[in-house]
Amino acid sequence: MTKKQHVMIQLETIEKNFAENQVIPPLNLSIFEGEFLTLLGPSGCGKTTLLRMIAGLEEPSAGNIYLDGQQVTYLPPYKRDVNMIFQHYALFPHMTVEQNILFGLRMKKVSPTEREKRISQVIALTQLEAYRQRKPRQLSGGQQQRVAIARALVNNPKVLLLDEPLGALDYQLRKSLQIELKSLQRELGLTFIYVTHDQEEALTMSDRIVVMNQGKIEQTGTPHEIYHTPMSQFVAGFIGENNFIKHEDFYISLRPEKINLCEVMFQGESPPPLTDDTSRLTGTITDVVFYGTIDKVFIHLDDSGQTIMAYQYFDDKRRWQAGEKVGLWWNLKDEVRLDR
């Protein structure tokens, strides 16, 4: 993150209605120069809509958008220094890779020498030398993705908008492109606004994550904050797996990897002493499911009748079986208290 927090994009009580339907209620958000900001949320929550308003492809129903201090709310997309990478790339099928990449520069009437310089830079950066003269249809998904990136980057946009850019690719390719994208962003010091469905992607790549639900911002924070100190039940439940233990007027959320299992009868391994900073419960195991690196153990709690789930790693002393009685404990600092 940059030290000096220069605001690159400022959304001011932005609102969007489609006909009667309010998709985004008034929303405020600042995005800083050079940061990698991810929009995360369930399908239909308005991520694409928000991105399209920043790009100028959609006009907000109310509110203002500032780009680098300048009011751009009603500026058409072709007058904004913002570029978008579309979900299915939207490469022009009748142009070669090179013509696709040059398109933005030609539109802005950049001089041929400058064009040549910039295109060779981005082509080297995205490793597309071999494909310059190909048509998009003759490229693999990963290569098309690179062309889309190059086509946007070559314009030196102030902000790059990416709408699920890796959504259509297979797992391996996604992993390697995640790394490429992240290092590209860091090296060039670009501002990225990134939309994804993939939580792991969001957690590993972002400087900051904005969790959205039904058009509203639920929480903004670093991946660490979002994961470890969710501020609402929605965020706690949406990111990763979580247990909710109900109390009278609040919830305790507790990550399954924070729960330790032990014998109730204290025969083998003895539980740690009950101190001020741990908590302890007992229950019956209802199911144990194998997940490769872990087992997920489902436990029916004795006192409240709720079911919670804990991860067990294989270096643990024993494997648990359904039907066994079990004790569980955790550190109080790992639980998050959420109001109802």
Next chain:
Amino acid sequence: MKTWRQSLLLSYSLIILAFLYLPIAVLVLYSFNNTRINAVWTGWTIQWYLSLFSNRHVLDAVSNSLIIAFSSTIISTLLGTMAALALHSCRFRWYTAINSLIYMPILIPEIVMGLSLLVLFAQLNIELGKITLVIAHITFCMSFVVIIISARLEGLSKDLEEAAQDLYANSWQTFRYVTLPLIMPGIIAGALISFTLSIDDFVISFFVAGPNSSTLPLYVYALVKRGISPEINALSTIMIIVTIVMVVISQRLQVNGSNKNNVYK
């Protein structure tokens, strides 16, 4: 800016639409004009329509047109449907040749098709009349039927037929209970289009009609060649209305049909 450009385009389009409809509207309007001589409007009348209905030649032409349209529609729809089914489910060795043959009536100039039939009938000493007209009409209608039904079959997922077979339907039952209901809108649209084409055809009929087998368009042409008269306007108006009704019905069928059956969309 945006709205300015859009309203310019919209007005341009409205002008073109007016260009398409104005002459037709004038024609229809004048069929109700109470004067025989010129373009001055002198009041409403339906006398031209009444005189049409008491004119033997008109009634003959109407009955000829209907007989010819019905016969050629039935035969061309039947043959066209059969061919579309065969082309859809079998692999033909001469596929390209067969396909070209089926498209041929649409591709060659109408006038050439008309005169080639005239040459054929003359050389074989077949007398020109209703029979030759029906033959000619079937020949150019069939291709349209094949194309419309093929498009429908194309949009049909093979899964449905396979599912039926998986559920113990033999090939006749599969056709009867699955394929046929699904392509029915196509068959009806094909039939309507055949009917419209046949009732409206002038160029080809012009070559293969005999002295006593004048159809409506041929009769209109004869009248036009003799001079302008309000009866022509009335007759044309009737033909225009028939055409519009047919087009709207077949459009409805096609739109509804494709919405109803596109379960996967």
Next chain:
Amino acid sequence: MNKKVLAWPILVWLTLFLTVPLCFVVAVSFIQRSAYGQLIYRFTIQNYLRLIEPLYIQIFIDTLLMAILTTIITFILGYPLAYTITKMNKHLQNIWLVLVMIPFWINSLIRSYAWVIILRSQGLINTLLLSWGIIDQPLALLYNSSSVLLGMVYTQLPFMVLPIYVSLEQLDRRLLEASSDLGATPWKTFWHITLPLTLPGIAAGSILVFISALGMFVVPDIVGGAKSALIGNLIQNQFLSARNWPFGSALSIVLSVFSLILILLYYRVLKVQQTKEVKP
């Protein structure tokens, strides 16, 4: 049961009433005729040689010019119309499409005749102009090549609009957004993206209009009067008044071959384009 049998009737029918007649026409184009129009079954290529007489060359050129002009004008009128229709919502689109299609189905004989009512010397325009005192002699609006061109454009316009509409409709909206996002103004987006990507539709519409204008004889016959001589009228004449079937046949063979070559070329170009884009 082998379903292939189902295709037999149509194939037999088309052979009997399309292929065989065309062969007859080819045959007739190579024989002679008597002074009274009887066919004399003796081989000659005279009918084809006659085609290069200046009179007929002029008719070919006139016909070609007329077809080219018709194509260009219908394109200029039709493209913006198709473009506007695709920008409407689905419901309006369907209504406009039906509105464009209806004239397409109405008999071209009637549609040409409608212009006669409007343009003739006692027609609508002349009557109006006379009664407003703008002119004192009726203008000769009908029976010249402009009225033929007008009639051609009028009858062929829907052929142009529909294929262009289809190709515009298939255009991926995101490409237009991408172009705008990359800094192209609406006009540049249209020029660099929309127009090139709808070329197949433009080509299809142009071929349809061009070919059908080449063989057209109804429109010139009705609004062109006796003066107009395009290939279609010439052919009609040879068969019905001049009774020179061999020469008429030769003319129709030339017309058909020319049309078919254009269609083949169109498919060839289309195919080449497709394979070029699909295969690496």
